[in-house]
Amino acid sequence: MTVNEPRFASAFRPPATLVLALVWALAWGIAVARAEDLPGTADSLSALAASDAGAESEPAPAVAPTPPAVPVTLPAGAIPTARVVKLVRADRNVVHTGPGDEYAVAGVYPRGATLPVIAKRGAWYGVRLSPNSTGWIHSSLCKESADVSDLEFRPNPKLYSRTGSYIATGYVAGYAFDRKSNSLAIGGRLGYFAFDRVQVEAGASWTHVHRPAEIVESLFGLTLEAEDFHMLFYHLVASYELMPGRQMVPYLTVGAGATVMRGESDPSYDFGAGTMLYLSKRTAMRWEVRDYRFTTGEARASHSNDNIEFSVGTAVLF
Numbered sequence: 184m185t186v187n188e189p190r191f192a193s194a195f196r197p198p199a200t201l202v203l204a205l206v207w208a209l210a211w212g213i214a215v216a217r218a219e220d221l222p223g224t225a226d227s228l229s230a231l232a233a234s235d236a237g238a239e240s241e242p243a244p245a246v247a248p249t250p251p252a253v254p255v256t257l258p259a260g261a262i263p264t265a266r267v268v269k270l271v272r273a274d275r276n277v278v279h280t281g282p283g284d285e286y287a288v289a290g291v292y293p294r295g296a297t298l299p300v301i302a303k304r305g306a307w308y309g310v311r312l313s314p315n316s317t318g319w320i321h322s323s324l325c326k327e328s329a330d331v332s333d334l335e336f337r338p339n340p341k342l343y344s345r346t347g348s349y350i351a352t353g354y355v356a357g358y359a360f361d362r363k364s365n366s367l368a369i370g371g372r373l374g375y376f377a378f379d380r381v382q383v384e385a386g387a388s389w390t391h392v393h394r395p396a397e398i399v400e401s402l403f404g405l406t407l408e409a410e411d412f413h414m415l416f417y418h419l420v421a422s423y424e425l426m427p428g429r430q431m432v433p434y435l436t437v438g439a440g441a442t443v444m445r446g447e448s449d450p451s452y453d454f455g456a457g458t459m460l461y462l463s464k465r466t467a468m469r470w471e472v473r474d475y476r477f478t479t480g481e482a483r484a485s486h487s488n489d490n491i492e493f494s495v496g497t498a499v500l501f
Contacts, residue, residue: 266300268308268325278318282307289318343428350374352469354496360392361488380424387417414444418453432459442477451477467498
């Protein structure tokens with residue numbers, strides 16, 4: 184009997200593994216129950232359990248908080264730099280589709296409205312009416328909020344319109360009378376730019392002609408004569424500019440007038456070509472070659488004269 188008691192007792196002894204599992208489960212339950220009563224502990228335990236379970240994902244990087252926006256304010260009395268005009272004259276201000284009253288009406292705007300300026304042409308402002316439309320308004324209807332002179336419409340700053348200007352020219356010339364004697368001539372002209380390419384001028388010149396003695400045929404014989412006289416010629420001419428508005432302007436010219444010598448006046452006409460070199464908007468150098476043609480003598484003894492003139496002068500616009 185003594186030998187059999189230990190064998191009977193070992194049959195009812197629980198395995199050691201089962202006992203350890205029950206103890207671990209009881210300890211885990213107590214720990215979880217206590218963690219629910221402490222703030223922040225449950226999240227830590229969950230994160231620890233996830234890491235123990237073999238989670239391989241890396242923790243998300245921390246994001247810095249965004250600072251609050253600071254409003255931007257202009258100092259008192261500051262003027263915005265936007266190019267705008269304010270309508271100040273009438274209660275209803277008409278905006279046209281182009282820089283002129285002859286253009287169609289683009290809209291009517293009340294007093295006090297402000298419109299962005301995008302261009303300037305003379306007394307007209309080009310304004311933006313909407314993202315897809317523009318218009319033009321006269322400067323008498325509005326007031327600038329900033330200088331817009333640099334928006335002036337200039338197709339080409341090297342081109343100028345001289346239409347409507349007067350021009351005075353003084354010159355000296357080499358004059359060849361009938362292609363046989365040379366003399367010095369002086370003269371002047373006063374002109375007007377009637378159109379973009381056309382200039383009209385009235386001018387007068389003087390020279391002293393001296394020709395040595397030569398045989399001159401008359402009706403009943405031959406005589407030996409020398410010529411020494413003063414000659415005055417005046418004319419009205421028109422010039423056509425080939426390249427108007429530029430700094431160097433070549434032109435063609437033609438005119439008609441009269442030549443006065445030896446107390447007689449003979450009708451004449453002339454033609455030629457020249458160049459104007461503008462040193463500024465109002466001063467220029469001018470050189471040209473011109474042929475004056477007129478007839479001297481009477482009846483059968485008359486003959487035509489070609490008088491070539493090469494001139495250089497200075498011109499002033501006003």
